[in-house]
Amino acid sequence: MQRAAHTAPRAWSQIVGPATTRQCLKCRASLRPSTRAYGVLPPPRDGEEKDMLDRILRVDHAGEYGANRIYAGQMAVLGRSRVGPLIQEMWDQEKKHLEKFNEILAENRVRPTALLPLWNIAGFALGASSALLGKEGAMACTVAVEESISEHYNSQIRALMEKDPERYIELLNVIKEFRDDEMEHHDTGLAHDAETVSIFYNVG
Numbered sequence: 001m002q003r004a005a006h007t008a009p010r011a012w013s014q015i016v017g018p019a020t021t022r023q024c025l026k027c028r029a030s031l032r033p034s035t036r037a038y039g040v041l042p043p044p045r046d047g048e049e050k051d052m053l054d055r056i057l058r059v060d061h062a063g064e065y066g067a068n069r070i071y072a073g074q075m076a077v078l079g080r081s082r083v084g085p086l087i088q089e090m091w092d093q094e095k096k097h098l099e100k101f102n103e104i105l106a107e108n109r110v111r112p113t114a115l116l117p118l119w120n121i122a123g124f125a126l127g128a129s130s131a132l133l134g135k136e137g138a139m140a141c142t143v144a145v146e147e148s149i150s151e152h153y154n155s156q157i158r159a160l161m162e163k164d165p166e167r168y169i170e171l172l173n174v175i176k177e178f179r180d181d182e183m184e185h186h187d188t189g190l191a192h193d194a195e196t197v198s199i200f201y202n203v204g
Contacts (some may be wrong), residue, residue, distance in 0.1 A: 038079070040104050040170045053171075054110045056156055060111045061101040063149045066123040067094045070145060073127025076137045083135045083192070090142070090185045099176050104174075139194035146186040153179035 041057075044050035071091035078084055105112060113119075130141035153175050160168040160175075 021183065023091065039107050040174055041108050042167055053108075054183050056171075057101065057105055057108070058113050059152060060117060060156075060178075061105055062096070062115065063152060064094060064098040064101055064178075065112075065116060066119040067145060067149060068098050069120055069123025069131075070127035070141065073124040073129075074131040074141075075127075076124075077128050077131035078135065078138060081135070083138070086188070086192070087138065090188065093181050093185070097181070100174065100178075133197060136193045136197045139189040139192045142199035143186050143189035143194040146182045150179055150182045153182065 044053060068091070071087060071094055074087050075084065078087060104110075109128060118161055126141065127138075127147075131138045133140075156175055157172060157179070160172055167173065
C-alpha cells in the first residue's frame with residue numbers, strides 16, 4: 001500500500017506528460033498573490049520625491065504620536081469612569097496607527113520630527129485637562145483633534161491622487177484606513193455630547 005502511494009505521483013506524471021505537469025505547476029503559481037518589490041513606499045525617483053514622502057510620514061507620525069498622548073492623558077483621569085472603555089477602544093486604534101508609522105519610518109530610514117518631546121508633554125496635558133472637564137470635555141477635545149488629523153489625511157490623499165495614485169497605492173490605502181478611523185472617533189465624540197463644550201473646537 002505504501003509502495004503504491006509513493007509510485008502514484010510518478011505514474012501520474014508519466015500519463016499526463018512532463019509538459020502538462022509543468023503547465024499545471026505554472027497555473028498553481030499564478031494563483032498566488034503577487035508581492036511588490038517594496039513596502040508601503042516606492043523607491044523615490046529623486047530627492048524631491050523623497051523630501052515629499054519624508055514630510056508626509058513625519059506629519060502623520062507626529063499626529064498619531066500626539067493623539068496617543070492625548071488619549072493617555074484622558075485615560076489617566078477618566079480611565080476608571082464609565083467612559084473609560086470607550087476612550088481605551090479609541091486609544092487602542094491610535095496605538096496601531098502609531099505602530100504602523102513607526103514601522104514605515106524605520107523601513108525608509110526617515111527621522112521623526114524633533115518636536116516629539118514637546119508633543120509628549122503637550123499631548124498628555126491636553127488630554128488630561130480636557131478630561132478634567134468630564135466626559136463632555138474629553139469628547140470635545142477628541143472631536144477637535146480628530147477633525148484636524150482627518151483634514152491632514154484628506155489633504156495628503158488629494159495630493160497623492162493628483163500625482164500618481166497607482167504609484168502610491170499602498171501609502172494611500174494606509175492613509176485612507178487611518179483617516180476613516182479618525183472620522184469614526186470624531187463621530188463617536190459627537191455622539192457622546194462633545195457639542196456641549198465648545199472650548200476645544202478651534203484646536204485645528
